[in-house]
Amino acid sequence: MKAKRIKKWISSIITTILFLVLVFMLFVVISSKASGGEPQFLGYQLKTVLSGSMEPGIKTGSIIAVKPAEDKTHFKKGDVITFKADEKTIVTHRIIEVNKNGTDVIYRTKGDNNKTADMEPVLSQNVLAKYTGFTLPYVGYFINFSQSKNGSALLLILPGLLLLGYSIISIWRAIAKLMIKRLLRKTLKSQPNQLDGENPI
Numbered sequence: 001m002k003a004k005r006i007k008k009w010i011s012s013i014i015t016t017i018l019f020l021v022l023v024f025m026l027f028v029v030i031s032s033k034a035s036g037g038e039p040q041f042l043g044y045q046l047k048t049v050l051s052g053s054m055e056p057g058i059k060t061g062s063i064i065a066v067k068p069a070e071d072k073t074h075f076k077k078g079d080v081i082t083f084k085a086d087e088k089t090i091v092t093h094r095i096i097e098v099n100k101n102g103t104d105v106i107y108r109t110k111g112d113n114n115k116t117a118d119m120e121p122v123l124s125q126n127v128l129a130k131y132t133g134f135t136l137p138y139v140g141y142f143i144n145f146s147q148s149k150n151g152s153a154l155l156l157i158l159p160g161l162l163l164l165g166y167s168i169i170s171i172w173r174a175i176a177k178l179m180i181k182r183l184l185r186k187t188l189k190s191q192p193n194q195l196d197g198e199n200p201i
Contacts, residue, residue, distance in 0.1 A: 053093065059138070064135045066128070066132060073124045077095050081130055082127070085120070094112055099121075
């Protein structure tokens with residue numbers, strides 16, 4: 001009985017995990033397509049980190065949650081911000097110095113894993129968001145893959161195929177158990193009833 005309960009428990013866990021993976025992948029693909037970039041959730045943006053400049057706190061291939069900046073001039077030393085380094089490059093680094101000149105604010109930034117500060121200062125208008133501290137290691141690779149032409153289709157199909165395959169295996173096992181029970185019943189019915197101690201003449 002304990003073995004059966006353990007098997008049922010494991011089966012339920014596997015089914016739940018596959019379902020959650022499917023839901024997550026659907027969310028990533030749909031949200032990425034809708035926003036035209038990184039997925040968004042409850043007002044937060046999920047950014048993919050593809051360099052090790054902020055390790056060990058933020059590992060390569062992680063996704064991080066950032067809050068879009070409203071007042072871009074209020075950040076302080078120690079804050080981790082996401083900013084546009086140029087037209088094609090977005091960086092997430094820590095502020096090591098804040099310089100104010102009237103209404104203009106310039107930030108000096110540095111990756112935690114880098115030996116030197118960033119060469120170019122960051123103008124406040126180039127700040128996009130502030131890092132919230134939430135990170136998921138290695139999930140960023142999946143998000144990048146999902147944004148490719150073949151990736152979005154595969155990520156939608158693969159979990160469904162896994163669920164279908166697992167369901168087929170579960171049904172096959174159930175059918176096999178029923179067939180074994182029926183064979184045992186037929187075998188028992190076909191055997192002649194003999195009384196204990198009765199000897200044939």
